Amino acid sequence: MNQVxxxxxxxxxxxxxxxxEMYRVLGWFSGHVRGSEDKWVLRDISFDVEAGQALAIVGRNGAGKSTLLKLxxxxxxxxxxxxxxxxxxxAILELGMGFNPDYTGRQNVFHALGLMGYQHGQIVSVMPEIEAFSELGSYFDQPLRVYSSGMHMRLAFSVATAFRPDILIVDEALSVGDAYFQHKSFDKIKDFRRLGTTLILVSHDRMALLSLCDRAILLHEGAVALDGDPESVLDYYNALLGQKDATPIETETQEDGRVRTSSGSRKVSIVNAHLEDIDGREIDTLxxxxxxVIKVKARANENVETLVFGYAIKDRFGQTLYGTNTYYSGQALEGIKAGEEVEFAVRFRADLGPGTYSVALALVGGENHIGENYExxxxxxxxxxxxxxxxxFDGRIYLPSEMTVTRG
Structure with a gap:
């Protein structure tokens, strides 16, 4: 077992x-007083993180993620x-936290790293690296108040990673700024991970969480709702986003240990789903x-105004390679009656690399499952x-090419 x-x-x-305000003053002397109301943002949160782990913390806005990181x-x-x-x-929490808007980028580096306990000589030694990594150019010596949010992020990330920490905490900051610097930042995080840094990451970017993290915790209404592998936790979170009232979310552990999540009102439900070759034979390898061809039969258990079918092909890590639905293709169905059955067929060419893949299926009432999730x-x-x-060839997609070689 690794060190906690x-x-x-x-x-x-x-x-x-x-x-x-009078009740607040009285509370200083007598604790809880009438005229006050307690709101618990987090309650009974318990978990351990081992050295070298990469933990994702996910949940709806207001679930308590940022509060937990501040604690x-x-x-x-x-x-x-x-x-x-x-x-x-x-840690990179709120952009600009700990920075003085009247200080230049360089002065803020001295200020922030000084507060983190580093000596002047240590800061001077990494200053060229911070300046080069942030790529702020002449803005590095200008006041922070003239920075854009993306420039704030560049400086904050460069400062937070100037020295490799034992634990790196990032809260949504990488969602700000340009794609180039985001890729550059993720590469540095991956380097830190290879060297043994523990990572705590809050993000709504599913691809980033699946590629960087080996564990995830779902916060819901101030409590830990689920703690497990990122794919199953993110699937459950996705189901939670479309949950209405007391609609159940069901989970089932498969033979390979992966967890199948299903959710929805079941106003329309999947009766049968399988994969066929072009001759109509059921297959599981191609x-x-x-x-x-993906073949799906659905049955309406109640009358519904609109029915949209969608699918997504994912790799073994749960990252979506391709997905779409009949809303986008202009084939949404209207006026479906209870008891009516509908068949959907998706013919595609498997331009994929060797490996194992999965298909997620959706029956919804609009563009996505947030408004009306049937299944x-x-x-x-x-x-x-x-x-x-x-x-x-190597890779997750098949992208045939022609190479020309000229010698002499």
Missing amino acids: VMSVDKVGKVFRRYRH ITGTMRASEGRISLSGKIS DVAAEA WRDLALIFDVANASKQT
Whole structure:
């Protein structure tokens, strides 16, 4: 078992609201008083993080993600429970936190790293690297108040990663700024991970979480709703986004250990789904670039105004390679009656690299499942792609090319 570098034990955070400022003053002397209202943002949060792990924290806006990170970094104090940390922590929380808008970028580097405990000589030694990595040019010596949000992010990330920390915490900051710097930042995070840095990442970017993290925690209504592998947690979170009232979210562990998540009102449900070759035979393996057909039969259990069918092909890490639906193709169905059955067929060419893939299926009432989710089923189909007839290649997609070689 690896060393535990972070332990969060029964942590809670409450914010107290007062109907009048007088009640706040009385509370200083007598604790809880009439005229105040307690709102628990987090309650009974417990988990451990091992050295070298990469943990994603996900949840709806207001679920308590940012509050939890502030408690972990010490910028906010917990109302109950205990947080134990070991090692050097570096965090990027709110952009500009700890920066002075009247200081230049260079002055803010000295200020921020000084607050983190680094000596003047240490800061001077990494200053050229920070200046080069941030790529701020002449703005590095201009006041922060003239920076754009993307420039703030460049400086904040460059400062937070100037020295490799034992624990790196990033809260949504990388969603700001240009794609080039985001890729550059993710590459540095991956380098840190290879060297043993523990990562805590909050992001709405599913691809980033799946590629960087090996564990995820879902916060819901101030509590830990799920703790597991990123694919299953993110699938459950996706189902939660489309959940209405007490509509159940069902999970089922497959033979390979992956968790199938299904959700929805079941006003329309999937009766049967399978993969066929172009001759109509059911298959679970196909050749690179072979044509195949996804066949789905659905039945309406209630009258629905609109029915949209969608699918997504994902790799073994749960990252979507391609997905679309009949809303975008202009084939949404109207006026579906209870008891009516509809068949959908998706013919595609498997321009994929060898490996295992899955298909997620959706029956919804509009452009996506957020408004009206009848049934969403992750890992609805699983199939393998093998290279039986094509030139050897590497990668997750088949992109045939012609190479010209000229000698002399």
